[in-house]
Amino acid sequence: MAPSAHRQGFWGRPTSTLDWCEENYVVSYYIAEFWNTVSNLIMIFPPLCGALQTYRDGLEVRYICSFLGLTYKGSFCLHGTLFTFVLPLFHLKQQCICFSRYECFKEENSINLFSITLLLIFSLSVTVVYLNWKEPVFHQVMYGALVASLVIRSIFIATWVNPWLKPLCYTSLGVFLLGFLLWNIDNIFCETLRTSRHHLPPGVGVVTQFHAWWHILTGLGSYLHILLSLQIRSIYLKHRPKVKFICGVWPILHIEPQKKS
Numbered sequence: 001m002a003p004s005a006h007r008q009g010f011w012g013r014p015t016s017t018l019d020w021c022e023e024n025y026v027v028s029y030y031i032a033e034f035w036n037t038v039s040n041l042i043m044i045f046p047p048l049c050g051a052l053q054t055y056r057d058g059l060e061v062r063y064i065c066s067f068l069g070l071t072y073k074g075s076f077c078l079h080g081t082l083f084t085f086v087l088p089l090f091h092l093k094q095q096c097i098c099f100s101r102y103e104c105f106k107e108e109n110s111i112n113l114f115s116i117t118l119l120l121i122f123s124l125s126v127t128v129v130y131l132n133w134k135e136p137v138f139h140q141v142m143y144g145a146l147v148a149s150l151v152i153r154s155i156f157i158a159t160w161v162n163p164w165l166k167p168l169c170y171t172s173l174g175v176f177l178l179g180f181l182l183w184n185i186d187n188i189f190c191e192t193l194r195t196s197r198h199h200l201p202p203g204v205g206v207v208t209q210f211h212a213w214w215h216i217l218t219g220l221g222s223y224l225h226i227l228l229s230l231q232i233r234s235i236y237l238k239h240r241p242k243v244k245f246i247c248g249v250w251p252i253l254h255i256e257p258q259k260k261s
Contacts, residue, residue: 014082017134020211021190024082036079039212043219046250047071050226057255059230060109066096066226075215094146095119097222100229101153105236147176154228162232172224179217186210227253 009025011032020036027034051067077083099119103112126142151173158169186193186209197205227243230253234241240256 011081011083016078016082018136019082020079021186021193022209022211023194031080032082033079035206035209035212036215037076039209039215040076040079040219042216043222044071044076046219047223047226049246049250050223050252053252053254054230059255060233062096062100062103063226063230063233066100066229069094069096070219070222070226094143094150094222095123097225097229098146098150098153100226100233101150101157104157104229104233108237150225154225157232158228162235165228165231168224168228168231172221172228175217175224176221179214179221182210182217183214186214224251227251 009028009032010030014024014032020033022033022036024032031037047067047070051064051071054063054067099112099115103110103115106112126139130139154169154173158166193208193210197208200208231241231243234253234255242254242256243251244254245251
């Protein structure tokens with residue numbers, strides 16, 4: 001992506017390997033890419049509520065880690081400062097979700113050290129290679145491979161094991177793919193989008209910040225993936241999972257107490 005207009009802000013000259021389509025320091029002197037930064041908040045506060053609910057329900061630690069992995073936002077810092085050093089360990093949230101999804105039919109509280117070690121080696125290897133090579137395409141391909149393995153596993157379970165979970169599975173996948181589409185539009189038509197924002201009212205121009213929409217939609221999609229994993233696992237363990245909505249909008253999974261015989 002070509003660098004945006006060189007406005008000087010609080011964090012100085014960008015050192016990140018990418019400079020996204022949102023122009024720097026337009027909204028705030030203290031935040032390099034304002035909308036790309038604040039859109040990460042959807043991946044911080046709702047998953048914290050999910051982790052708390054999971055803890056209250058006494059469910060396995062892997063799902064608490066999945067929610068907390070979603071809240072760890074190197075992306076928030078990266079877009080806020082455009083500094084290379086804020087690169088997080090390669091996609092902790094997807095690592096946790098993958099582990100939970102592939103281990104969902106094991107004994108309760110079982111720990112597969114081989115799977116954990118394999119995921120950690122993969123994560124560390126990608127992080128080290130990227131820090132030395134600094135090739136964004138490599139990072140994107142590795143992320144895509146991780147997501148693809150998660151999608152394949154999810155579709156298999158929703159098709160052959162728990163077909164009644166198809167709506168949640170395909171909703172989470174559809175939301176994620178919509179975010180991916182908007183991310184590509186933002187990359188391909190960046191110059192056109194930037195030009196249009198100068199001629200549109202501010203409130204309308206914000207809607208064209210498609211990388212910010214990518215954060216929002218992938219955050220929601222990842223959250224729904226964790227709910228799907230929780231529901232699959234809860235059904236396997238013969239719990240009584242029930243989806244509830246906070247303020248009638250945001251979904252959480254609540255495990256109802258077992259009925260006494």
